[in-house]
Amino acid sequence: MPEALNVALNRTDFEARLRAIGAARYHDKHPFHGMLHGGGCSMTQVRAWVINRFYYQSRIPLKDAAFMSRCEDISIRRAWRKRIEDHDGGREEGGGIRRWLKLAEAVGLDPDYVESTRGVLPGTRFACDAYVRFVRDMPMLDAVAASLTELFAPTIHKNRIAGLLEHYAFANEDALSYFRKRLDEAPVDVAFGLNYVLDHADTLEKQDAAAAALTFKTDVLWAQLDALQSAYVSPALLPPGGWDGKEGVIGALDQPALREPVRGAAE
Numbered sequence: 001m002p003e004a005l006n007v008a009l010n011r012t013d014f015e016a017r018l019r020a021i022g023a024a025r026y027h028d029k030h031p032f033h034g035m036l037h038g039g040g041c042s043m044t045q046v047r048a049w050v051i052n053r054f055y056y057q058s059r060i061p062l063k064d065a066a067f068m069s070r071c072e073d074i075s076i077r078r079a080w081r082k083r084i085e086d087h088d089g090g091r092e093e094g095g096g097i098r099r100w101l102k103l104a105e106a107v108g109l110d111p112d113y114v115e116s117t118r119g120v121l122p123g124t125r126f127a128c129d130a131y132v133r134f135v136r137d138m139p140m141l142d143a144v145a146a147s148l149t150e151l152f153a154p155t156i157h158k159n160r161i162a163g164l165l166e167h168y169a170f171a172n173e174d175a176l177s178y179f180r181k182r183l184d185e186a187p188v189d190v191a192f193g194l195n196y197v198l199d200h201a202d203t204l205e206k207q208d209a210a211a212a213a214l215t216f217k218t219d220v221l222w223a224q225l226d227a228l229q230s231a232y233v234s235p236a237l238l239p240p241g242g243w244d245g246k247e248g249v250i251g252a253l254d255q256p257a258l259r260e261p262v263r264g265a266a267e
């Protein structure tokens with residue numbers, strides 16, 4: 001191979017390489033998201049998504065704590081610990097996990113049931129646990145690069161807020177506060193993470209490793225939606241122990257807020 005092909009990309013071109021991974025592989029392109037955002041999901045499918053996605057939410061602070069536990073650089077720890085606070089909140093209030101459980105209640109689920117993580121699909125569990133393990137075991141550069149899917153999250157969060165508000169009776173600002181808050185939180189995290197990766201991936205080998213880590217993370221996200229699609233979209237193939245469409249559902253299902261969505265074209 002000619003020498004020039006073995007040289008690391010400059011920052012601009014390497015960032016473009018990372019962004020191209022999102023453009024090709026991010027989970028906004030998964031058909032389940034098209035259904036969810038376009039009003040094509042039944043309320044049972046929305047509940048299944050809320051139950052399974054809670055598992056992802058619950059693993060995020062564990063992976064950030066795993067990251068912190070290996071990080072010798074105090075200035076990085078000072079910046080990174082915000083991520084745990086964003087999700088776990090204070091002792092009494094706040095935090096993404098509490099906001100996610102508000103969404104669970106809004107779709108008619110018992111938050112204790114959701115928090116129990118019973119009924120989470122095996123594919124969801126394997127994918128999310130793999131992310132925690134990856135961040136615990138891989139080089140720091142790879143661990144940070146894996147979080148860079150958040151570069152692409154604000155667009156999907158905005159589309160989700162708009163799509164859910166348009167199509168689903170349960171959706172209001174309170175129920176969707178998780179996503180609204182992430183619009184402020186994620187850009188801070190991703191600016192730090194992107195700078196770290198651009199600074200540290202200073203050889204072609206490291207750039208390849210960072211790109212592979214980001215690709216791995218897109219697989220973590222995609223696999224969670226594959227699990228939902230397989231279990232809850234016809235022809236449904238519910239694995240043993242997966243949520244049965246009934247357990248944990250509380251309150252009167254004929255209440256107006258829990259009406260089935262107004263179906264529209266998938267966006």
Ligand SMILES: O=C(O)c1cc(C(=O)O)c2c(n1)C(=O)C(=O)c1cc(C(=O)O)[nH]c1-2
Nearest residue numbers: 060146147148149150152153156157182221
């Ligand atoms: O709704 C989404 O599509 C989505 C995607 C991602 C992501 O790209 O990993 C995150 C989030 N949301 C999110 O809310 C969040 O807090 C988050 C943290 C992380 C991470 O890897 O540290 N990703 C994401």
